[in-house]
Amino acid sequence: MPLSAAAALAREVIAPCPRNTPALTRAEAETLLAAIPNWTLSPDGTLLLRSCVLPDFANAYALVERIAALAEAADHHPDIAFGWGYVRLTLQTHSIGGLHRNDFIMAARIETLPH
């Protein structure tokens, strides 16, 4: 069975991003977004966003812990807000002030978690 686009993206390597790397254009970001349909772009196209609904605080916190472990392993870290029944994620490559393929790889890895 062929890998889904999300699973294939999740398996790509997250490589260090030099500061002079151009951020993805909106058109490039929208193409990659097709692989991770639970995510959206911010209106200015510089952030990748996802909200997750969980049954309660403990489940939200447990998801945050799993995401944090993935982020540490990849050295690529989402901003995370959470509370009772929700987790909100924001991804950006800070060093370039916009989106890089690494953000989409990280988002696809987060999609591999049960939630």
Ligand SMILES: C[C@H](O)[C@H](O)[C@H]1CNC2=NC(N)=NC(=O)C2=N1
């Ligand atoms: C030194 C280290 O690789 C960098 O500071 C990493 C860490 N995690 C990161 N996470 C995100 N989201 N963007 C970055 O630019 C970034 N840079």
